[in-house]
Amino acid sequence: MLGGGGRTILALAGLALGIAAAASPARAQDVAASEAARRAALIAALPADAAKRVFGLVAEPSAGSPRSIGSYAKGCIGGAVPLPQEGPNWQVMRPARNRAWGHPALIAAIEHLAAGLPEGWPGLLIGDMGQPRGGPMVTGHASHQIGLDADIWLTPMPAGRLSLAERENLPAGSVVAADGNDVDRAAWGPRYHRLIETVARLPDLARMFVNPAIKRALCRETANSPGADRDWLRKVRPWWGHDDHFHMRLTCPQGQTLCENQDPPPPGDGCGKDLDWWFTEEARHPKPGPPEKPLLVSQLPPECAAVALAPPAQ
DSSP states (O other): OOOOOHHHHHHHHHHHHHHHHHSSSOTSSOOOHHHHHHHHHHHTTTTBBBBHHHHHHHOOOBSSOOOOEETTEEEEEEOOOEEEEEEEEEHHHHGGGGOOEEEEHHHHHHHHHTTOOOOOOOOOEEEOOOOOOOOOSSSSSOOSSSSSSSESSOOOOOSSOOOOHHHHHHHOOOOTTTTSSSSTTTTTHHHHHHHHHOOOHHHTEEEEEEOOOHHHHHHHHHHTTTTOOOGGGEEEEESOOOOEEEEEOOOOOOOOOBOOOOOOOOOOOOOHHHHTTTTHHHSSSOOOOOOOOBBBBBGSSTHHHHHHHOOOOO
């Protein structure tokens, strides 16, 4: 016989499946068949109370005021709002994934960035932000859970607007050399440096993640400019992947008492021994650990169960 917790878990799973079933028929912006099949297979292998399953199947945000709950890698968002699919200086990529949701503070930060882009950067191609109610994703990310993370492609927006088919299928271009030791000099240039520095100086930025080779290039270029301010480099953190996009993360908005900030980056510009480690054998080929068990809804902050069950926004 199920107790209250068991009934809640089954209700959450049922709600997610019900919303998914009630979604409109297949249309142009739906996920491509290959990704849809992959997602379906992964979801089928998850327990009914897996947070990835519950939040990954919900297609609409919850009603109520915006609230980021928990931490970037263990939480959810209520009352999320969407970034418009197109703006004066941005376009949302992979719209079929339905991951262009976030806290209004994130939407405002992207719009502010797009309105003040540095010279040589015509517009932003926006990758994954968050799901309609945040939470863990079935594919792609460990974070992006509380509506304060966004991936931005390292591909300038073309002068001609991309078609919907192009936004679904255009590959993101890497700016890192094949050996991973440095940026690709044929692709990299001053405009990349200016864009990343502009983002790093956003007042509400917690940190941004870039490929270690990109961080190495930024450190070198700043060192070659005597007297240049280096403090912005502190928030630019090296991380695996990120050769074709960077990841911007905001601090918890004021008044969001259930939101948990990450510890600030350590002092300094991050251009010394810590950066050197990323080019060692240990960093490039980390030993795989045992597979992690999927996070359950009951392991998220308790408010997230209510977010998953809440009626959709009207």
